[in-house]
Structure formats: C-alpha cells, structure tokens
Amino acid sequence: MVVELISVGTELLLGNIVNTNANFLSQKCAELGYSLYYQITVGDNDGRLREVLKSSMERSDIVILTGGLGPTQDDMTKETVAKVFGKELVMDEVSRERIEGYFKFRFKGNPLDDVVTQNNWKQALKIDGCMVLDNDNGTAPGYIVEENGKAAILLPGPPSEMIPMFEAHVIPYLQQKQNKVFISSMVKICGIGESKAETDIIDLIEKQTNPTIAPYAKSGEVHFRVTAAADNEEEGKKLIAPVVDELYQRFGNNIYSTEEGETLEAVVAKLLRQKNLTVATAESCTGGLLSGRLVNVPGVSGLFNEGFITYSNEAKMKYLGVKEETLRKYGAVSEQTAREMALGAAAASGASAAIAVTGIAGPEGGTQEKPVGLVYIGCLVGSEVTVREFRLKGNRQKIRELSVIYGLDLLRRGLLKL
Amino acid sequence: MVVELISVGTELLLGNIVNTNANFLSQKCAELGYSLYYQITVGDNDGRLREVLKSSMERSDIVILTGGLGPTQDDMTKETVAKVFGKELVMDEVSRERIEGYFKFRFKGNPLDDVVTQNNWKQALKIDGCMVLDNDNGTAPGYIVEENGKAAILLPGPPSEMIPMFEAHVIPYLQQKQNKVFISSMVKICGIGESKAETDIIDLIEKQTNPTIAPYAKSGEVHFRVTAAADNEEEGKKLIAPVVDELYQRFGNNIYSTEEGETLEAVVAKLLRQKNLTVATAESCTGGLLSGRLVNVPGVSGLFNEGFITYSNEAKMKYLGVKEETLRKYGAVSEQTAREMALGAAAASGASAAIAVTGIAGPEGGTQEKPVGLVYIGCLVGSEVTVREFRLKGNRQKIRELSVIYGLDLLRRGLLKL
Incomplete structure (x- = not known):
C-alpha cells in the first residue's frame, strides 16, 4: 500500500514554520509498513491544491492531508477534497451540537445567532459519507473519505491536535487496512558514533527483511528501530526479540534503553x-x-x-x-x-x-x-x-x-x- | 519570478530527519521577493525525481534541489538533472584537482589509483556548461544550470554545507536575477501574546504592500519581519525605517531587538x-x-x-x-x-x-x-x-x-x- 502526504499551508511556503508534521507522519507510515514516495507542500489555494491532490490520488492508495481545516476563508482543504471526490458538504449533527454547546457555555444567555458567525458553522460541515474523527485538542474535526479503493485522510495542521488524532483514530484505520500489525522496539545507544554503530551491524542491516533495522540520527546518540510485520502482536514480539538480543550482544551497555519514549x-x-x-x-x-x-x-x-x-x-x-x-x-x-x-x-x-x-x-x-x-x-x-x-x-x-x-x-x- | 523546492532523500521519506532545509530556503526566497508555491520531497530514485523535476520546470522559473550530490550509487540528483536538461556530464578540472589533493594528503605515498575509487571521481563531474559552486564545508560542490530562461540550482543536503553555500553563492545569483534588493528587519517582541500583537497592528498588516510585515510564530515570543523591495540598499532602509518606528510606537519596550541574529x-x-x-x-x-x-x-x-x-x-x-x-x-x-x-x-x-x-x-x-x-x-x-x-x-x-x-x-x- 502506498501513502502520500500533502501539507497545506501558506505559512509553510513562507518558511514561517518547520514542517514537523511531514516528519512525524512519514515515520509512522514507515512503522506501519506503508510505502511513501512523495511529500508535497502547497499553499491555501484551491486551484493548486486540487491539481496536486488529483495527481497524488492517481499514483497513491491513500493521501494524508494536514492543515486548512480551520474556520477562516483561507481554510479550504475540506472543500477542495470534496470537489475532487465529487461529493457534497453536508451538516454533521454531532459537530453542530458541539459548536452550539461551546458557544452556549461561553456566551451564556445571548441568542446563538448573535454570537456564532457563518464561519463557525463551516466547521460543522462534513464531506458526504465520510468518517468524522473527533478532535479532543481543538475545534476542527478530521475526516476520512473513501472512494473506489482510494482514501483521503484530512487532519488539522497544529501538531498538538494532529498527533493525538492520528494516534487515536488513524493508526487503527491504517493497521486494519494493512491486515498486518507492526511491532517495533527502539534500541537507543549512547557512547558510540553513528558510522561506527552502523558498521558494527552492517551484516544485520544488509540481510534484514523482517524484522527491519532502521537507523535514526540523533545528536550524540544512535537509535535503531527494529520493526516486525506480523499477524498479531505476540508473533511480532517473538520476531523482534532475537534481533534486539543480538544488538545487546554487540553493543552491551552502550544501549541505554529499548523503550520508545524513554530518555x-x-x-x-x-x-x-x-x-x-x-x-x-x-x-x-x-x-x-x-x-x-x-x-x-x-x-x-x-x-x-x-x-x-x-x-x-x-x-x-x-x-x-x-x-x-x-x-x-x-x-x-x-x-x-x-x-x-x-x-x-x-x-x-x-x-x-x-x-x-x-x-x-x-x-x-x-x-x-x-x-x-x-x-x-x-x-x-x-x-x-x-x-x-x-x-x-x-x-x-x-x-x-x-x-x-x-x-x-x-x-x-x-x-x-x- | 517563481521558485520551487525539491528535497531529494529517502531519509526524509522515512521520517529519519526533519526537513529544515525546506524551511530555511522558503524563508530566504520570501525575503528575496520570490514566490514559492510548491515544496516537494522525493526519494533517491531516478524515475520519480525526473517526473517531479519535469513538472516543476514547467510551472516555475527556478527549481532549487537539495540532496543527492554525494559519492554513492544512491546519489543521482546531478545525473537526473543532466538528463532532464539534455546535457552531458563532463569532468570539472577544478573539482578533480581538489579531490586528488585531498587523497594525496590523506594517503601520502600511495598511488592514487589504489586509494581513489570510481565513486570518488563521480563528485568531480559537472553538468556541461553549468556554474560550479564551491563547498567549503564538505566534498560535494553545488551547481547552477540554465536553459531557455529556466534554472536548476543543485545544493548538498546537509544543512551545515547547504546554508553557507546558499548564502555565499545563491543569494547573489537570486538577487541579480530579481533586479531588486530586499532589505528586512526582524522586530522581536516578548511579553505580548501572538494574537494580541497581530490585532494591535492589523491595520498595518492589511494595508501593507511595500514594505511587507510578516508575523513569525515562536514559543513565548512574537517576531515580525518587515521587508522592503528597493532598487538599492539605502532606499530599502529608508522604506523600512518608518514602519519599524511605527511598531516601536505601538509595542514600545515589548520589542527587545530588531536585529536578525540577536537573541x-x-x-x-x-x-x-x-x-x-x-x-x-x-x-x-x-x-x-x-x-x-x-x-x-x-x-x-x-x-x-x-x-x-x-x-x-x-x-x-x-x-x-x-x-x-x-x-x-x-x-x-x-x-x-x-x-x-x-x-x-x-x-x-x-x-x-x-x-x-x-x-x-x-x-x-x-x-x-x-x-x-x-x-x-x-x-x-x-x-x-x-x-x-x-x-x-x-x-x-x-x-x-x-x-x-x-x-x-x-x-x-x-x-x-x-
């Protein structure tokens, strides 16, 4: 399965912010066993986004778009995706109620029409027939649209909203599509240079198929991610264990952790x-x-x-x-x-x-x-x-x-x- | 003038590294008055890079490529650009001598044929008729190729090599193409939130033409870049001065610096x-x-x-x-x-x-x-x-x-x- 990323946002084209979303999503897609050949960044521009999305949908199975889901006129990702998929935008009752509740709470006693602008209701619209992904850290929901075996996944731009949404809703979706689980372990090494560490296990890296061993550059440290594709978690863990053991044999105490989040x-x-x-x-x-x-x-x-x-x-x-x-x-x-x-x-x-x-x-x-x-x-x-x-x-x-x-x-x- | 970025490197697609090059180059292009509508990342793959480069050359005046200039088989940016431009690769005598000198120094006394591999000589090849850009921080030179009013600029991938090369050779090239100089000042504010700061000068932002005022998000701070396009430096400084003064009027002591690199x-x-x-x-x-x-x-x-x-x-x-x-x-x-x-x-x-x-x-x-x-x-x-x-x-x-x-x-x- 081939996935492709489209980052939407003029602030990226102006160099206002660094595109860490593309980095995060690429890592996750690799871990989930998806191939990724293109990352594209385009501004908040209907014509250019449409053109880019069309060619991405032709060559890839799944396109993940980030950004452009906010309430302003500039935000048009949802609208453009709907056009490319030939679908209508319809009111999503759950989102509408959530927005209503938010404004009722915030402007207690005022008639809703006075405080909710047309722009606010825009965020309650969904692409007809799509899945809506809850956003626990902001106002813009995410969406998954499917058609003819292809899918577009729309996520908000701010990493603080995008990452939790991806982890809660998109990883399970991608796992189930893939029909495989991917189990991985992060072997973290300190005290050996990167090229020395790679040379020490070049034989393992060259003969890798499943599990795979991928080096990650990090200042002053070397990390190797060991990933196995398996039918279930238990089998995945069994596949990984001997490789991690072998790395311990070679690097010994230079390994300080094999846990993802452990510093x-x-x-x-x-x-x-x-x-x-x-x-x-x-x-x-x-x-x-x-x-x-x-x-x-x-x-x-x-x-x-x-x-x-x-x-x-x-x-x-x-x-x-x-x-x-x-x-x-x-x-x-x-x-x-x-x-x-x-x-x-x-x-x-x-x-x-x-x-x-x-x-x-x-x-x-x-x-x-x-x-x-x-x-x-x-x-x-x-x-x-x-x-x-x-x-x-x-x-x-x-x-x-x-x-x-x-x-x-x-x-x-x-x-x-x- | 429209410029476009192509980042080449499978390590970007695997999420191994964050693409800070795209951020840096986008900022610089904006400062130099170039429009930038697309950033593309593609792997070290001849076919896909060729396809991407062709469509970029059609829609943009200048394409800046980073990465894929190293000595290994994987590195193919130069070869692919040559093919798209229909040009040959020829030996660059200056680069050849530099490589020779490096190996003579490093392996004193050994015959060159014993220590220099075919891969090493690859870095001495240039695209016929191109400009060669010296690399003072690594072995891979950069290149500028021009044809029919279009140009491709090839830069090495590591930021520690790319940034100094861009500043020394590419900025003067882009400035001279543009026929304008762009003078800017970075107004750095601490102690006011971003949305408050933007609201305080929304009237200035909305009526901006030349100079322009662009906000840059930064944790705990707000930066505004004031940029003027002018015929010469003096005129540019004259255009900027009243806008910076106006910002001082509005923000006073909340501004801690107007100098680019001052923390x-x-x-x-x-x-x-x-x-x-x-x-x-x-x-x-x-x-x-x-x-x-x-x-x-x-x-x-x-x-x-x-x-x-x-x-x-x-x-x-x-x-x-x-x-x-x-x-x-x-x-x-x-x-x-x-x-x-x-x-x-x-x-x-x-x-x-x-x-x-x-x-x-x-x-x-x-x-x-x-x-x-x-x-x-x-x-x-x-x-x-x-x-x-x-x-x-x-x-x-x-x-x-x-x-x-x-x-x-x-x-x-x-x-x-x-």
Whole structure:
C-alpha cells in the first residue's frame, strides 16, 4: 500500500514554520509498513491544491492531508477534497451540537445567532459519507473519505491536535487496512558514533527483511528501530526479540534503553532510584543545561535536590572547594578541576553521586594545547571518581549539548557498575 | 519570478530527519521577493525525481534541489538533472584537482589509483556548461544550470554545507536575477501574546504592500519581519525605517531587538555590560535552563559567574537563605519565596542583579489553589525586587521553556528601567 502526504499551508511556503508534521507522519507510515514516495507542500489555494491532490490520488492508495481545516476563508482543504471526490458538504449533527454547546457555555444567555458567525458553522460541515474523527485538542474535526479503493485522510495542521488524532483514530484505520500489525522496539545507544554503530551491524542491516533495522540520527546518540510485520502482536514480539538480543550482544551497555519514549535522563533517574542514591551537579561550560535535562524527568525531586553553576573560578572555589592551586597549576578546564568539582558538589550537597562538567565551548578561549571542544566530565558514584576527557566538534551550542549527553551517559555507566 | 523546492532523500521519506532545509530556503526566497508555491520531497530514485523535476520546470522559473550530490550509487540528483536538461556530464578540472589533493594528503605515498575509487571521481563531474559552486564545508560542490530562461540550482543536503553555500553563492545569483534588493528587519517582541500583537497592528498588516510585515510564530515570543523591495540598499532602509518606528510606537519596550541574529539572552547580556552589572540565578522548576540560556551567549563570563539550582526546600534555605517560616506559611511556589530566592542569590554571590524561578511544572503537584503552570519569577536589579506571577499553559517542557523566556524578559525590563 502506498501513502502520500500533502501539507497545506501558506505559512509553510513562507518558511514561517518547520514542517514537523511531514516528519512525524512519514515515520509512522514507515512503522506501519506503508510505502511513501512523495511529500508535497502547497499553499491555501484551491486551484493548486486540487491539481496536486488529483495527481497524488492517481499514483497513491491513500493521501494524508494536514492543515486548512480551520474556520477562516483561507481554510479550504475540506472543500477542495470534496470537489475532487465529487461529493457534497453536508451538516454533521454531532459537530453542530458541539459548536452550539461551546458557544452556549461561553456566551451564556445571548441568542446563538448573535454570537456564532457563518464561519463557525463551516466547521460543522462534513464531506458526504465520510468518517468524522473527533478532535479532543481543538475545534476542527478530521475526516476520512473513501472512494473506489482510494482514501483521503484530512487532519488539522497544529501538531498538538494532529498527533493525538492520528494516534487515536488513524493508526487503527491504517493497521486494519494493512491486515498486518507492526511491532517495533527502539534500541537507543549512547557512547558510540553513528558510522561506527552502523558498521558494527552492517551484516544485520544488509540481510534484514523482517524484522527491519532502521537507523535514526540523533545528536550524540544512535537509535535503531527494529520493526516486525506480523499477524498479531505476540508473533511480532517473538520476531523482534532475537534481533534486539543480538544488538545487546554487540553493543552491551552502550544501549541505554529499548523503550520508545524513554530518555537518557529518565534512565539515569530510574537507576538513581533503584540504587537509592541522590545526585548533585556542578556545571561550568554547560551552565545549567545538564541539571535542566535531569529536571525534565517528572518526580525527580528526592533524587536531585541541588546543583551549582560555577562559571567563574571564584565560584568553583567558594561552593565546590576547588583548590586555588589546582586552578593555577592545571587550569579550570582540566582533569584535576573536574575531579575536585565532582567531589566538592557531593560534599557540599551531601549527595551520594555527582556529575561535573568543565570545558571550552568557544568560539573564543581555545588554545593549541586546549582547543575549543575540549571538555572534562567528572563523575562520582559512591566513593569512585571517574574523569573523562572529550574532544568535541561543532559550534558553542553543539559542544554544550554533547557535553550534557556524555555527562548523563557517564553517570549512567557509573550507576550500572554498582 | 517563481521558485520551487525539491528535497531529494529517502531519509526524509522515512521520517529519519526533519526537513529544515525546506524551511530555511522558503524563508530566504520570501525575503528575496520570490514566490514559492510548491515544496516537494522525493526519494533517491531516478524515475520519480525526473517526473517531479519535469513538472516543476514547467510551472516555475527556478527549481532549487537539495540532496543527492554525494559519492554513492544512491546519489543521482546531478545525473537526473543532466538528463532532464539534455546535457552531458563532463569532468570539472577544478573539482578533480581538489579531490586528488585531498587523497594525496590523506594517503601520502600511495598511488592514487589504489586509494581513489570510481565513486570518488563521480563528485568531480559537472553538468556541461553549468556554474560550479564551491563547498567549503564538505566534498560535494553545488551547481547552477540554465536553459531557455529556466534554472536548476543543485545544493548538498546537509544543512551545515547547504546554508553557507546558499548564502555565499545563491543569494547573489537570486538577487541579480530579481533586479531588486530586499532589505528586512526582524522586530522581536516578548511579553505580548501572538494574537494580541497581530490585532494591535492589523491595520498595518492589511494595508501593507511595500514594505511587507510578516508575523513569525515562536514559543513565548512574537517576531515580525518587515521587508522592503528597493532598487538599492539605502532606499530599502529608508522604506523600512518608518514602519519599524511605527511598531516601536505601538509595542514600545515589548520589542527587545530588531536585529536578525540577536537573541533575548544576548540582549540581556548587552544590557548587563552597559549598566556594568552582574547577575546570579536561582532556579527551582527550570532546574538550570535559564542559566543555560545565559551561557549561550559567548563571553558571558564576567557578567554571569554563578547560579544555584535549588530544587529542594533544604537547598533553598541552605544556599539562598529562604526562611523556613516563609516556606511553611506560603509554600515553595509563592511570591514570598521567589522574592527571598532572588535576594538570597544576590547576597550569596555578590551579584548586583538576580533572577529566581519557582513554579509547578507538572504533570503532578498541582492543586486547585496552586495549579500546574503557576510560576513565580523574582527579579532583583539594584535594590529593587519585582516578583511576577504567571499562569502558563502546556506540558512540563513548555511550562519550563516559557518560564525561562519570561524570566529573561523580566530581567531585561528591570535593566531597562535603570
């Protein structure tokens, strides 16, 4: 089955927003076993949308359209699809009642005719004979229209409305069309470069049929999605298990998770909780970003109580007890300073683990001996301090972002050893 | 003049990467005064790319293609464009010498035939009669092919190569074709919602012709790009000036910058430097993200030396001197605590300004009285402390991100008053 995407919206053509919808939908279609050969973006323009939709319907089985379902004159996706399918727009009673209820609640006591404009009623119209998809996060419903074995799926443009609607209504629809279930596992790796990771399993990737193994690029990490097509969930899981096992054989502890939504910081928090430890942070070049990542995890209080942003040498001495001699002799960006920062953060806070980052993020401040990108990360777990030196490539943002990821990963590895 | 984009790459169709190239190029084309009606993404497939390119060349004057210029068999954009234009591929001596030089340097002493594969030489081929665009950040050059008043511009896929090449070679080319210069200014606003900001200047937006005013959505901020088409730079600047002045009349201090690349944190750093002040931070729910944003600014040391991440009540008392009574009576998320955090951060660090954030980022921890999204931000500048209460909407990430922006903005406003 072949699916095609049409993103509708002049704001996309003006570069006002990035088309993350196309990315999300492409990923999902691949996971569901659909082939996708074209993504098209077109403005809120009846003639051009009609022309594009016609050629898409000719070459693909299913066309997913996002955007252009709002109440304004500009929004015309529903109207244009109806014309291409040769169908009428008719009042959808459920949508009409919902809109009525909304305005009754909002403008209590006023006659409806005074407060509901013609534009508002537009959102209660559906394409004759279509399925209406509820929108729990906005006012525009979605629609699925079928005709002669082809289908058009109309979804709202804002990702906060589109994604939940797709997950609730469109995935089951696409699964049932496909007559197969697709079970997948996301193998997430940190601490190995992308090309090294791919080379390590190139034999598996080349002989893949079912399950498939697809690499996903991600800053500082490598993710492999293992997907099996099967008749049912149980069979799918059975197909995936040996491949995931094989990846564990090859990558071992470099794999930090195989769960879709689990982040590196969530894994660190889980390990801290399991080992009954707390962590403190001491950050120089990352300036709070590593702590900020830890606090991404809901309920992290109790595991992470305090952190120090010690950008100046004075702050490193005052709060972390880094020795003046250490700073003078080895510099603020050194193995010795990173070690004393980690020890000092734990001592000051009373935490049982600590992570410390000091480095040169640039663009200024590099020397031949200590170039931009040189970062030392100190990690204390229990009584053991590990310091690792990194030489990172990229601009200031990139170096700091990678420092955060490698810092969290170093802590994860320290915790695993306990 | 009408331009059209074709992004080539199977990784886009699989949802492996987000198409930020299309966003960047669309923005630039709009700024340069080109109309853009279609963005198309197609895989590394000769037949489909050829079909798409043919229809794009029919309806548009210029087609910009990104991706598919690498050395592998999969990369076929150059070959396919040559076929559609009916041109041969010929050896480009400059590119050939560059590749030779690269391999001579890398594999010193080995005969070239041993180390350079046929694939490598592929990157030295150009379309007969085309312009070759140097790539300073990678191995694949770009190309511009012209025929019968139409043009195809071929650029590499990685943004780190594409963007510098576009800026160095393609912008001058497009400007000269257009016979106009486009001068623009980005008016950046913080502290007013998007729809309020648009409503405030709807009369200007509706009567716009030259300059144009285009709103850009951005989390927690509103940006308006003012663009004038003119015969020369001076005339363009003269056209823009009164519109920017009018926006200042309407938005006043809510405008934090009118410079393209200037961030909110850079403006804060500039004001601190101007007023000869230093700032310290105290963060609870944002957990270091605000400090992390400040450290985005290169050369921030001297202005920002230290910060406290005080996630627990104990840390708030220990480092910031927040009174136990305050925490008991008003709670950690309160105006009083935010005030004491700001005062405490300044006192402990000796900084002349401080910013403190405490709030409920969710998803747990909200009550009817203190719901998720309630955030207090305390700001000390000189001897004056301001505390503002915010009630933010969104998930944990969104609430924390907005808290950071509003915190920086509160500091900016405090500094402006001095």
